[in-house]
Structures are given as C-alpha cells and as structure tokens.
Amino acid sequence: MLKELExxxxxxxxxxxxxGGEFAQVIKDKAAVDIRVVFCFPDVYEVGMSHLGMKxxxxxxxxIDYCWCERCFAPWPDMEAELRAAxxxxxxxxxxxxxxxxxxxxxxxxxxxxxxxxxxxxxxAGIPIRSSERKGLRNLVIAGGCCTANPEPLADFxxxxxxxxxxxxxxxxxxLYRTAKRENWEKHRFLVAxxxxxxxxxxxxxxxxxxxxxxxxxxTPSDGAPARIVKRIVKDLDxxxxxxxxxxxxxxxxxxxxxLEVMRGCIRGCRFCQAGHTFRPIREKxxxxxxxxxxxxxxxxxxxxxxxxxLSTTDYRKLDELCDGLIDWCAKRHISLALPSQxxxxxxxxxxxxxxxxxxxxxxxxxxxxxQRLRDVINKNLREEDLYNACGLAFANGWNSVKxxxxxxxxxxxxxxxxxxxxxxxxxxxxxxxxxxxxxxxxKVTASVACFVPKPGTPFQWEPMDTxxxxxxxxxxxxxxMRIKNVDFHWHDPVTSHLEGVFARGDRRLCxxxxxxxxxGCRFDGWDDQLRMDLWYEAxxxxxxxxxxxxxxxxxxxxVLPWEHIYNGVTREHLMxxxxxxxxxxxxxxxxxxxxxxxxxxxxxxxxxxx
Amino acid sequence: MSELxxxxxxxxxxxxISHLDLMQVFRRAFARADVxxxxxxxxxxxxxxxxxxPLPTGFESVCELLDFALDAPRLPDQFLYRINRAxxxxxxxxxxxxxRTPAKFIRYAAYEMNADIPIEAERIAELFSREELVVTKRxxxxxxxxxxxxxxxxxxxxxxxxxxxxxxxxAAGNENLNPEYILAAIEKYCGAGPAYASYLRREVYDAxxxxxx
Numbered sequence: 106m107l108k109e110l111e112x113x114x115x116x117x118x119x120x121x122x123x124x125g126g127e128f129a130q131v132i133k134d135k136a137a138v139d140i141r142v143v144f145c146f147p148d149v150y151e152v153g154m155s156h157l158g159m160k161x162x163x164x165x166x167x168x169i170d171y172c173w174c175e176r177c178f179a180p181w182p183d184m185e186a187e188l189r190a191a192x193x194x195x196x197x198x199x200x201x202x203x204x205x206x207x208x209x210x211x212x213x214x215x216x217x218x219x220x221x222x223x224x225x226x227x228x229x230a231g232i233p234i235r236s237s238e239r240k241g242l243r244n245l246v247i248a249g250g251c252c253t254a255n256p257e258p259l260a261d262f263x264x265x266x267x268x269x270x271x272x273x274x275x276x277x278x279x280x281l282y283r284t285a286k287r288e289n290w291e292k293h294r295f296l297v298a299x300x301x302x303x304x305x306x307x308x309x310x311x312x313x314x315x316x317x318x319x320x321x322x323x324x325t326p327s328d329g330a331p332a333r334i335v336k337r338i339v340k341d342l343d344x345x346x347x348x349x350x351x352x353x354x355x356x357x358x359x360x361x362x363x364x365l366e367v368m369r370g371c372i373r374g375c376r377f378c379q380a381g382h383t384f385r386p387i388r389e390k391x392x393x394x395x396x397x398x399x400x401x402x403x404x405x406x407x408x409x410x411x412x413x414x415x416l417s418t419t420d421y422r423k424l425d426e427l428c429d430g431l432i433d434w435c436a437k438r439h440i441s442l443a444l445p446s447q448x449x450x451x452x453x454x455x456x457x458x459x460x461x462x463x464x465x466x467x468x469x470x471x472x473x474x475x476x477q478r479l480r481d482v483i484n485k486n487l488r489e490e491d492l493y494n495a496c497g498l499a500f501a502n503g504w505n506s507v508k509x510x511x512x513x514x515x516x517x518x519x520x521x522x523x524x525x526x527x528x529x530x531x532x533x534x535x536x537x538x539x540x541x542x543x544x545x546x547x548x549k550v551t552a553s554v555a556c557f558v559p560k561p562g563t564p565f566q567w568e569p570m571d572t573x574x575x576x577x578x579x580x581x582x583x584x585x586x587m588r589i590k591n592v593d594f595h596w597h598d599p600v601t602s603h604l605e606g607v608f609a610r611g612d613r614r615l616c617x618x619x620x621x622x623x624x625x626g627c628r629f630d631g632w633d634d635q636l637r638m639d640l641w642y643e644a645x646x647x648x649x650x651x652x653x654x655x656x657x658x659x660x661x662x663x664x665v666l667p668w669e670h671i672y673n674g675v676t677r678e679h680l681m682x683x684x685x686x687x688x689x690x691x692x693x694x695x696x697x698x699x700x701x702x703x704x705x706x707x708x709x710x711x712x713x714x715x716x
Numbered sequence: 717m718s719e720l721x722x723x724x725x726x727x728x729x730x731x732x733i734s735h736l737d738l739m740q741v742f743r744r745a746f747a748r749a750d751v752x753x754x755x756x757x758x759x760x761x762x763x764x765x766x767x768x769x770p771l772p773t774g775f776e777s778v779c780e781l782l783d784f785a786l787d788a789p790r791l792p793d794q795f796l797y798r799i800n801r802a803x804x805x806x807x808x809x810x811x812x813x814x815x816r817t818p819a820k821f822i823r824y825a826a827y828e829m830n831a832d833i834p835i836e837a838e839r840i841a842e843l844f845s846r847e848e849l850v851v852t853k854r855x856x857x858x859x860x861x862x863x864x865x866x867x868x869x870x871x872x873x874x875x876x877x878x879x880x881x882x883x884x885x886x887a888a889g890n891e892n893l894n895p896e897y898i899l900a901a902i903e904k905y906c907g908a909g910p911a912y913a914s915y916l917r918r919e920v921y922d923a924x925x926x927x928x929x
Contacts, residue, residue: 106729112912114732115774121737126729126805128744353744355730355804356737407744407802438747439755439763 107201113187121356122150123184125198128353129406131167131174132199139171139283142209143197147222148631150178154352155360157414158213158250162271164348172279175199175207176352179222180229182628182635188229195229204230209245209282211275212263214252217608218601218631220259221623223248227262234620236264236309242285242292247278253306254383255561255668258608260308261616264292265299267306268671269336270369272345274304300330304337306671313613313667320654321612321667335672338708342369342388347398350405362410362443363402365395367427370705371416372696372715375473376484376687377512379560380416382680383673385705387696387715392423396430403440411435412443419444419451432459445469450487452495454502468499471510474518475525481692482517484683489529496533497540505541506549507533513579514557514571514599516687523579526552527586534591553595554583556602560609561668562675564683567660570606572653573599600638604630606656612667615655618648676704720791721815722782722799723929726771730806735770739763741804742782748802751792754785768819769888769920772896777917779825781929783815813929822928824869824921825888827895830881831913835906837873837880843905844871844898851901864901867893869925879911888920 106124114120135141144163146153153159159176166174175197180188188195194203204210210232212223224234227246233239236246248259249267256266267274278299285295300307310330314322326332339345347366354361370387371380390398399411411431415421428442435442447457449470457468472492473485480487496507511526530552537548556576559568571579576599587594608615622644629635645652660666662681669677679701686693693701696715700706706714726733733741743763746753755761764785771777791812792798799809843849844865853862867887874881886893899913920928 111914115912120732120774121734124729124732128741128748128802128804130805353804355733355741357740404750405748407747409743409747439761 107193109191109193110196110201113184113191113193117184117187118181119150119356122178123180123198125176125201127355129350130176130199130352131163133167133173135173135200135202138173140173140208140279140286141206142166142172142174142211142279143177143204143207144174145177145204145210145212145223145226147179147212147214147219147226148216148629149181150354151356151358153178154354154358156213156215157364157366158271160348160351160364161346162211162275164351165272165346166275166279168346169276169279171283173199177204177226179219179226179629185225185229185628194231195226205232205244208243208286209247209279212246212248212250214248214250214256214259216631217252217258217605218636219629220608220619221627221630223259224262224620224623225628228623235261237261239264240292242282242290242295245282245292245295247275249275251380251383254379254671254673255610256306256308256671257613257667258611258615258619260311260613261620263308264296265305265307267337268304268334269673270338272339274302274337277302278305297328297330300328303335306334311670319614321665323665324667324670333670333672336383336674336708338386338388338674339369340388340709340712343390343394349398349401351402353406353408360412361408362412363399363406363408364412364414365399365402366390366415367395367413367418367421367424368415370715372420373417373486374484374683374693374695374701374703376482376564376683377473377515377557377560378416379563382564382675382703383562384416385674385703385714386709389421389423389715392427392430395427399431400434403435403438409439410441410443412445414445417448419448424456428456428459447495448487449495450491452491452498454498457499457504458502467506467508468496468504469508469510470495472529473510473512474515475511475522475527475529478690479515479518479522479525481690482687483515484687484692486692486695489532492529493532493536497536500537500540500548501542503543505537505543505546506551508551508553509533511552511554512557513554513583514576516565516568517690520582523583524586526554526583527589530587530589530592534589537591548591549593550591551593551595552587554580555597556599558602558606558609561666562673562680564680564687566610566666566680567662567684569659570603570656571599572657573603576602598633601631601633601636603652603656604636604638604641607652608655610667611655614648614650618644618650621647674703674705674708679703718786719783719815720786721813721929722784722809723811723813724780724782724807724809725778726780726807727776727778728806730804731774731776733804733807734773735767738767739765741807742784745799745802746784749792749795749798751795751799752787754787766819769822769825771917772894772915775915775917779917779919781819781920783819817922817928820889821922822889822920823887823923824885824925825917826870826883826885826919826921828881828883828916828918829895829899829913830876830879831899831902831911832879833899833902833906833908833911835880835902835908837875839906840873840880840882840902841871843902844868844873849901849905851897851904853897864893864897867891868898871898883918885921885925
C-alpha cells in the first residue's frame with residue numbers, strides 16, 4: 106500500500122472500503138497480461154460489493170489468461186476530499202494503481218442517480234470525462250447494466266455501451282481490444298469495429314436529429330454502425346460461467362451472502378417493471394446446477410446464508426427440488442437459505458418453515474397497489490384474498506411481522522387506490538387477530554410506499570410521472586390515513602424519484618446537465634444526505650433544460666423515443682398493446698398461462714423460452 | 717468442546733478491518749478451512765469466538781489473540797496452513813494452543829509507533845519524565861482530564877528520518893490507554909500539530925509483565 110494512502114485512511118470513515126486485500130481478490134502479474142480492466146461501481150463499496158453482476162463479471166474476466174480485472178468503487182466525499190488534497194488518483198483496490206493505468210474502464214450502471222459518480226470517478230483518476238477528449242485507445246470507457254435500457258444521458262462520456270447480459274459480449278469486445286492494442290489501432294478504427302459486435306453501442310457513431318425546440322426526432326448511425334442495437338443474452342444459463350468464489354468483503358456490505366441466481370427474466374409482465382421486460386426471455390437453471398453452485402460457493406466463501414435470487418424466485422418451477430437438495434446440507438453447517446421476497450399467491454408455509462430451519466426471516470409481499478382495479482392496470486396479478494390467505498397462514502404458524510411494498514403515482518391512480526393501501530394494512534392486522542396463536546406477542550405490519558418512476562422499455566414508457574407536488578400531496582394524504590395501530594408507514598421524499606424519472610427517459614441534452622451538475626458538486630445523488638437538489642435546479646436552468654419535459658409529459662405513440670434504437674427484445678407493438686390494455690383496466694396473463702408474443706423469444710434464435 | 721486460543725498477526729491492509737468485522741472474517745475463515753467451531757445455545761445461535769483485546773481500527777499487530785470453541789475432538793491436520801489460506805491478506809495465524817489463562821489477566825500492551833513529528837527524542841523523553849501529564853481523555857461518560865503517566869511504562873523514544881519512533885507499554889484490559897494519547901500529549905505540550913503516526917502492537921502482558929498467552 107502507498108505510504109500516502111496510509112496517511113489518509115486513518116482519517117476517513119470506514120477505511121476498509123478502500124484498502125482491498127479481501128479474501129479471494131485476484132492478483133495477477135501486470136506484466137504478464139495483455140489487457141488490464143478495472144470494473145467500476147459508481148457507488149460506495151458496500152453497495153457495489155453486493156452486486157451480483159459484478160461478482161459474475163469479475164470472476165469471468167479474471168478467468169481469461171490475458172486479462173486482469175480489478176475493482177474500484179466511488180469514494181465517499183470524505184475520501185474524495187482526502188484524495189484530492191493529497192493529489193492521489195482514484196485507484197483500483199487490487200494493485201493500487203490509478204485508473205489511468207488501465208486499458209479498459211468498465212462501469213456498471215445500476216441506478217440513474219449514480220451518473221454523476223461516473224464522471225467524478227473518471228475525474229478523480231485524471232481521465233478526461235468526455236469520450237471525445239480521450240484520444241487514444243488507452244482508458245477506453247465502457248458501460249453496461251440495467252440503465253443501458255436508455256444510455257443516452259451518458260452518451261457523451263462513454264465510448265462503448267454493452268447492451269444486455271455482459272458474459273459473452275464483453276469477452277468479444279476484449280478480444281477486439283487486445284488485437285487493436287497489439288496492432289496499435291487508432292481509437293476511431295477500434296470504435297467502428299466494436300460497433301460491429303452485436304450488443305455494442307458506440308454513441309459517437311450516432312447523430313441525433315432534433316426539431317427546432319431541441320426535442321429528439323430520431324438518430325442516424327454512421328460508419329456502418331447498426332440502426333438498431335440488439336441486446337445480448339446468455340442463451341444457456343445452465344452452462345454459463347458462474348463464480349465459484351467471489352471476493353468476500355472483510356467489512357459488512359449490504360448483501361453479504363451467497364447469491365444463487367436461479368433464473369433470468371420474469372414470467373409476470375408487471376407493466377411498471379423494467380427488469381421484468383428487459384431481462385426477457387425467461388431462462389431457468391437446473392436444480393442440479395444450482396445445488397452444485399450453491400454448495401461450492403458456500404464452501405469456498407464461508408458465507409452462512411444462501412439467497413435464491415431472481416426477479417420472482419417463487420416462480421422457479423423446481424423450487425421444491427432445489428430446496429430439498431440444499432436444506433439439510435445447509436442446516437448441518439449453520440447456513441440459512443433465504444428467499445428475498447415471495448408472491449403471496451404462491452406462498453407456502455411449508456416452504457417458509459423449511460427455509461427457516463436455521464434462522465427465521467421476515468415475510469415480505471409486494472401488492473404494489475391498493476385496489477384490484479389498479480393492480481389490473483399495472484398487471485400485478487395478485488388478489489387481496491391471496492394476500493390475506495398468505496398472511497393468515499404465516500400468522501397461524503408463528504410469524505408476527507409482514508412487510509408490504511407499494512407504489513404511489515401509478516397511471517390512473519385515484520385517492521380510492523391510496524385508501525386501498527390503508528384498507529389492506531387494516532385487513533392484515535384483522536387477519537392476524539383471527540389467526541394468530543400468540544396474540545400477546547403483538548404484530549407489526551410495515552407498509553412502504555415508493556414513488557412510481559416510468560421506465561424505458563416498459564409499457565409505461567409513454568406515461569407521465571406525477572409531479573413532485575402531486576406526490577407530496579398524496580404522501581400527506583397517506584400520512585393521514587395510515588395512522589393505524591400496529592402499522593408502520595414508510596415513505597420517501599419524491600424529489601429523488603423525480604430526478605430519477607428525468608434521467609430514466611432522458612436524451613443527450615442531459616449530458617450537459619449531468620456535466621454541469623457534477624461541476625457544481627453533485628455526487629451520490631441517490632443518497633438523501635448527499636443529494637443537492639439546489640445544484641441540480643441550477644444546472645437544469647443553466648442548460649435550459651426543462652425537467653418536466655422529461656418526467657411529467659405524456660408521450661404519444663407517434664414519437665420516436667430517444668432509446669428506441671436500443672432493442673431489449675420486447676417489441677414496441679407489445680409494449681403499446683400492454684399500455685392500451687392498462688388503460689382499459691385489463692390484466693394480461695403471465696407467460697406460462699399464455700405466451701403474449703412479446704418478441705423476446707427471437708433472442709433465443711430457435712430456442713424455447715421458459716423451459 | 718475445547719477452548720482454543722489463536723495467536724495471529726494483523727498487518728498491512730488488514731489493519732483497517734474493524735473489531736466487529738474481524739469476528740465475521742474469522743467465522744468465515746473457519747468455515748472455509750472446514751474447521752468446525754462451536755455455536756452458542758439459544759434462539760439465535762452465533763459462533764463462539766472471542767477476540768481478547770480489541771485492536772483499534774488502523775493499528776497493526778503481531779500479537780492478537782482469539783479464543784474459539786472447537787466442535788471436534790481435535791484440530792484437523794495442517795490446521796495453520798488451512799486457516800491461513802482461508803484468511804484475507806495481512807492476517808496470519810502464527811500459533812494455536814489451549815486457552816488457559818483468562819483474558820482478565822491482561823494488564824499491558826506494548827506498542828511501537830512511528831510519528832511524523834519534527835521534535836527531538838530528548839524533548840519527548842523529558843516530557844514523559846514529568847510528575848504528571850494530563851490529557852483530555854474520552855470515556856464512556858464523556859471527556860475527562862486524565863494523568864496518563866500511571867498508565868504508561870518503559871517509554872522509549874528514538875529519532876528517525878522524518879520523525880520519532882516511540883515504544884511503550886500501556887495499560888490494557890481493564891484499565892485501558894489508547895497509545896494515541898501519547899501522541900496527543902506530545903501535541904499538547906510540545907506544540908506539534910496533528911501528525912500521521914502508525915501503530916504496531918507488539919506484545920501483551922500480565923500484571924507482572926510476563927508475556928500473556
């Protein structure tokens with residue numbers, strides 16, 4: 106470790122974030138590899154080290170002999186100040202080398218409100234922020250992750266976006282980079298060649314057309330780049346790379362456990378859910394593979410919890426078989442097996458009890474909306490009776506707390522829908538009174554109500570978001586009606602969601618705003634204690650960009666949307682059809698009850714979805 | 717189930733692992749090394765691990781002690797090799813034995829600190845030969861003015877390039893003096909500004925200054 110760093114670290118909070126040295130970090134000889142990659146997570150260590158995608162890609166990249174992949178996280182403002190004062194560059198944890206020493210700087214974009222951190226991390230390493238200012242091949246900035254459903258707000262800063270699942274495409278990109286580096290290509294030549302790799306989007310090769318008001322009208326590719334960038338997927342998840350031993354943090358992180366990914370995609374088609382649409386088609390892993398991977402990872406990492414993760418794990422077909430194969434093995438080793446959340450209509454006491462053999466965990470359900478009408482609009486096919494049944498079963502079997510997740514600001518929402526949230530909370534407490542066998546212990550019902558943010562790639566991508574004022578009014582109303590005994594009501598200030606809503610459906614005009622806001626000092630915008638809305642308002646004003654134009658405007662089906670050249674596999678026709686059904690109050694069947702022909706099947710090229 | 721005691725080093729990047737996090741690090745290392753450890757009884761069983769004298773985050777040490785209950789008749793073969801392979805960089809177990817002496821017999825810990833302060837060793841030595849040396853000490857009940865000299869023994873100062881090296885034995889265990897107060901006293905009485913210092917715990921002792929194991 107650098108002497109200068111040793112002097113800084115005693116002064117910052119949680120220095121273990123910045124020291125590296127964790128178990129299973131990968132150290133290679135930098136002279137013996139052809140390319141050096143740094144995987145950058147634009148949030149703090151504890152958040153980044155919880156991210157499954159990073160664990161997979163870090164392991165995968167390091168499985169390539171010619172490549173060494175290291176890690177870097179956004180330094181908290183106290184550490185940023187120390188680094189700047191000491192004139193130390195932001196560095197990768199494994200080697201301690203500044204990011205400017207790396208061939209490829211790879212960001213994952215998981216959240217719109219981490220965009221300023223991307224700029225800040227580059228700047229902290231002394232790397233020019235704009236793609237056009239980075240002349241050579243060195244320090245190529247690439248980015249992937251779910252926010253690439255609309256990469257346009259970062260188009261000025263990123264050289265290559267990797268659209269979809271990164272396992273295969275990033276290796277193809279690295280292979281190309283290796284050739285380009287060996288043969289000393291110019292950056293432009295590399296970018297043109299990269300645009301020829303399926304799933305690679307090189308924003309510099311695309312020119313947006315705008316009308317006289319600057320509004321997006323379409324985009325034109327050059328240098329032979331494709332008009333539409335089709336998302337990449339891993340077709341055979343069962344045989345895909347999965348890390349045997351991810352880096353095990355030496356300090357507590359948010360998700361500190363084995364994450365066993367049981368499937369990708371979701372059969373449900375909730376209309377607000379971006380991942381439910383952009384992660385299609387549905388691919389499951391076999392229980393045999395999962396049992397093997399779960400045991401191996403638990404043995405090698407020493408974790409005492411295995412979490413069965415996916416967008417909706419209770420929809421995993423062979424969940425019983427999987428649990429049968431793991432539960433006894435886990436119990437013997439004091440390892441608990443957990444489901445992150447359950448669907449109330451699939452809730453099984455037997456399953457929940459088996460899972461809690463080692464440790465009792467809370468119950469979480471997500472009705473998302475307070476009335477059947479609105480749940481039909483958003484296609485959350487969950488009936489109130491299902492929820493009460495599930496809660497009743499749980500209470501009768503000794504549980505005494507339930508968490509319920511909702512959204513407010515959903516399309517067509519009225520006060521009646523908000524009343525429904527309170528009604529359900531009361532209903533759950535009533536169920537507890539009728540079913541609990543230990544009423545002396547009391548019950549706790551927690552209702553968390555988030556603000557709905559329309560996301561690209563979903564049937565609601567054309568919908569206006571509620572304004573901050575509307576959301577605040579609704580929250581005030583909710584606070585009034587949620588004063589219920591045994592019920593906790595949680596909410597969140599809507600300004601954060603509003604900003605998220607602007608960037609989610611942004612275009613390239615927002616690049617200037619992000620740059621300007623970062624210059625003014627915006628960082629960690631997703632953190633309430635760091636968000637500086639005053640600076641953001643100044644930045645929007647200085648750039649002449651109207652936030653409402655992005656967040657609160659109804660888009661017509663005739664508009665070309667700024668992200669429509671990015672194709673996630675679900676057709677525009679499907680999204681429009683689902684949007685119209687929403688406004689007619691019609692729910693749609695899930696993928697297993699009947700294929701709706703969303704288009705994602707095409708990505709499997711002759712394969713079968715959801716087998 | 718037998719109570720065993722590990723002697724281990726905590727150096728390099730591992731110095732930033734906090735006391736609480738270190739328990740988890742060891743729990744996982746035992747699991748990775750496939751060494752069965754005992755769990756407490758009760759509704760929420762947790763691993764029976766105890767680090768005898770918590771080390772402040774940021775300090776290095778060559779004499780950390782950890783007690784654990786082994787849930788097996790004896791340690792597996794090549795125990796040291798296995799556990800050390802399972803630990804993060806900077807943590808190295810150097811020996812293992814039975815936990816015979818209770819932790820309450822720890823009275824002193826020896827530290828070596830390297831402080832980047834431009835003050836001659838003689839001046840510092842003079843300071844610590846006074847009758848009394850009062851610094852503001854944070855305690856659980858707030859701040860108090862404390863004479864630290866009774867909590868200190870065998871202080872030795874040497875000038876080195878760019879600063880001084882101070883070695884001292886300080887009270888540890890029941891009564892405790894964080895060696896940072898030695899630097900605080902120098903700052904207060906010699907007018908040196910806040911400076912960087914590295915800390916290394918070298919040994920732990922009982923009341924008779926016998927090495928504690």
